[in-house]
Amino acid sequence: MADFLGDGIFNVDGEIWKYQRQVASHEFNTKSLRKFVETVVDAELNERLIPFLAVAAAEKKVVDFQDILQRFAFDNICKIAFGYDPAYLLPSLPQAKFAVAFEEAVKLSSERFNAIFPFLWKIKRHFNFGTEKKFRIAVDEVRQFAKQLVKEKQRELNEKSSLDSVDLLSRFLSVGHTDEDFVTDIVISFILAGRDTTSAALTWFFWLISEHPVVEDSILNEIKSKSESPVYNEVKEMIYTHASLCESMRFYPPVPIDTKSATEDNVLPDGTFVKKGTRVSYHPYAMGRADKLWGKDWDEFKPERWLDKDEVTGNWNFVTKDMYTYPVFQAGPRICLGKEMAFLQMKRVVAGVLRRFKVVPVTEKGVEPVFISYLTAKMKGGFHVTIEERDH
Numbered sequence: 604m605a606d607f608l609g610d611g612i613f614n615v616d617g618e619i620w621k622y623q624r625q626v627a628s629h630e631f632n633t634k635s636l637r638k639f640v641e642t643v644v645d646a647e648l649n650e651r652l653i654p655f656l657a658v659a660a661a662e663k664k665v666v667d668f669q670d671i672l673q674r675f676a677f678d679n680i681c682k683i684a685f686g687y688d689p690a691y692l693l694p695s696l697p698q699a700k701f702a703v704a705f706e707e708a709v710k711l712s713s714e715r716f717n718a719i720f721p722f723l724w725k726i727k728r729h730f731n732f733g734t735e736k737k738f739r740i741a742v743d744e745v746r747q748f749a750k751q752l753v754k755e756k757q758r759e760l761n762e763k764s765s766l767d768s769v770d771l772l773s774r775f776l777s778v779g780h781t782d783e784d785f786v787t788d789i790v791i792s793f794i795l796a797g798r799d800t801t802s803a804a805l806t807w808f809f810w811l812i813s814e815h816p817v818v819e820d821s822i823l824n825e826i827k828s829k830s831e832s833p834v835y836n837e838v839k840e841m842i843y844t845h846a847s848l849c850e851s852m853r854f855y856p857p858v859p860i861d862t863k864s865a866t867e868d869n870v871l872p873d874g875t876f877v878k879k880g881t882r883v884s885y886h887p888y889a890m891g892r893a894d895k896l897w898g899k900d901w902d903e904f905k906p907e908r909w910l911d912k913d914e915v916t917g918n919w920n921f922v923t924k925d926m927y928t929y930p931v932f933q934a935g936p937r938i939c940l941g942k943e944m945a946f947l948q949m950k951r952v953v954a955g956v957l958r959r960f961k962v963v964p965v966t967e968k969g970v971e972p973v974f975i976s977y978l979t980a981k982m983k984g985g986f987h988v989t990i991e992e993r994d995h
Contacts, residue, residue: 607712607742610785611792616866623789624936630774631940637947639769641835643682644948647675648955649832651692656960658694660990665965667985668809670696672802672952677702679948680797684790685752686770704744709795711738713977749787757781793941799979800857801945805952806986807855808848809962810972815904819957822847826954838950842919846909848949849929853897854904856931859888859976887930888976896928961991 608614612623630636652675659666674692681689681701689699711734715724727735756772771793775786812819822844829837862884869877877883894901897908910919926932932939939945956962965987966972973983 604712604716606738607708607745608792608795609788611788611795613792613795624940626775626778626780627771627789627793627940630771631944635769636771636774637835637944640683640944640947641951643679644951645832647678647682647692648951651675651678652952653955653959655692655694656956656990657992660960660992663989665987665989668962668988669802669806669982669986672805673798674702675952676802676948677705677794677798680794682770683797684771684793685749686756686773687752700744701748704741704748705794705798707737707741708745709799709979710977711741716978745791746787749791750783753783753786753790757783795978796939796941797945801948803855803857803980804848804852804945805949806982807980808851808949808953809956809988810964810982810986811851811854811904812847813962813964814968818847818904818906821906822953823957826958829954831958833951833954835947838947838954841950841954842910842921843906844950844953845921845946846906846919848946848953849909849924849931850904850906852931853891853929855974855980856887856891857979858931859974859980860884860886861930861933885930888974888980890928890930959993961993963989963991965989 604614610619612620612627615623652671655671658664671692674696677691678689681687689702691697691699691702714734715721715738718724724735727733728739731739753772753776757776760773760776772786772790775789780786780789812822825841825843829841833841862882865877865879865881865883868879871877890896892901900908909922909924911922912918913920926934926938932942972986975981975983
C-alpha cells in the first residue's frame with residue numbers, strides 16, 4: 604500500500620499514526636468543519652445529483668446508479684479534503700483525469716494486497732511492466748495532482764496569512780504542517796476514506812429498499828415529517844433511516860474485510876497463538892451474517908432490530924450495537940473519525956433522493972447483485988436503474 608498511501612493514516616502505526624490521529628481528530632470535532640460538510644453535501648445534492656436524476660426520469664434513461672453515487676462522493680470528498688471541485692458529476696459524466704487515476708490506483712493496490720503470490724507483482728514492479736507499470740502511472744498522476752493543490756494552497760496561505768476556506772488541507776497547512784509529502788499522504792488517505800465507503804453503502808442501501816417496499820414507505824414517512832432541506836439536527840433525528848442504513852451495512856459493509864498485523868507474539872482469547880508479523884483479518888461481511896451474533900433471523904432485512912419503541916411517546920429510540928460485534932466503522936483506537944460525517948451525508952442523500960424519486964433496479968426482482976471486494980465493496984457490473992418521479 605505504501606506506493607499509493609505513503610505515510611497516510613491507514614498505512615502507518617506507532618507515533619506517526621498517533622500524531623495524525625490527534626491532529627485529524629481535533630479537526631473532525633470542530634463545528635466549522637461540520638457546517639462546511641453540510642454546505643458541500645447540500646450544494647452537490649441540489650445542484651448536481653437531483654437535477655441529473657430529474658433529467659434521467661424525464662428521459663426514462665437507464666443509469667448506473669453506482670457510478671453516479673461514486674461521482675457524487677468524489678466531488679464531495681475532494682471539496683472537503685482539498686477545497687477543490689473535480690466536477691465529476693456533471694450531466695456529461697466526464698472522465699476526470701484525477702478521478703480515473705485514483706480509481707485505477709485503488710483497484711491495483713487492492714490486487715497487490717490480496718495477491719496469493721506477492722513475488723509476482725514485486726517482479727513486475729522491479730522491471731516496470733504490466734499492471735505495475737499501469738499502477739505507477741496512476742499513482743504518479745494522483746500524487747502530482749495532489750502536490751500541485753498543496754503548493755497552490757500553501758502559496759495562497761503565504762499571501763493571505765489566513766485562509767477563507769475550511770477544507771482539511773487548509774486546516775493542516777494553517778496550523779503549521781508544511782511538509783508537502785506528509786500533507787499529501789494525509790489528504791490522499793481521506794479521499795480514499797470518503798470516496799468509496801459512502802457510495803458503496805448507498806448503492807447497496809438503494810438496492811435493498813427496492814426489495815423491501817414496507818421499509819421504503821417507513822423511510823418516506825420519516826422524510827416527509829422533516830423540512831424540504833433538513834438541517835443537521837433534523838437529519839440527526841431521522842432514526843428509522845439511520846437504522847435502515849445500519850442494517851444495510853450489516854449485510855453489505857463498505858469495507859468487507861480488514862487486516863491488522865501482530866507487532867509481537869500474542870494469544871487470542873480462544874487460545875490461538877499469533878506469531879509476530881502475522882497478518883490477522885476480521886471479516887465484517889461474514890460477521891454481519893452470523894446467527895451467533897444476530898440471531899436466527901439474521902438473513903431478514905429488519906431495521907427494527909436497531910430500534911426500541913418508547914411506550915409513552917410511541918417514538919423510536921436507536922439502540923447502538925457493541926462496536927466489536929458490528930465493526931463496520933472499525934473498533935477501538937482506530938474507530939472511524941468520519942462516522943458522523945458519513946451518516947450526515949448518507950441521510951441527506953436518502954432524504955433528497957427518496958422524497959422526489961423512486962429508484963427502480965432494471966434487474967429481475969429478487970435476483971441479488973454480485974458483491975465484489977477491492978479495498979471497498981462494489982456491485983459487479985454496476986447498479987443499473989431507472990428513475991421515477993413520485994406523485995406529490
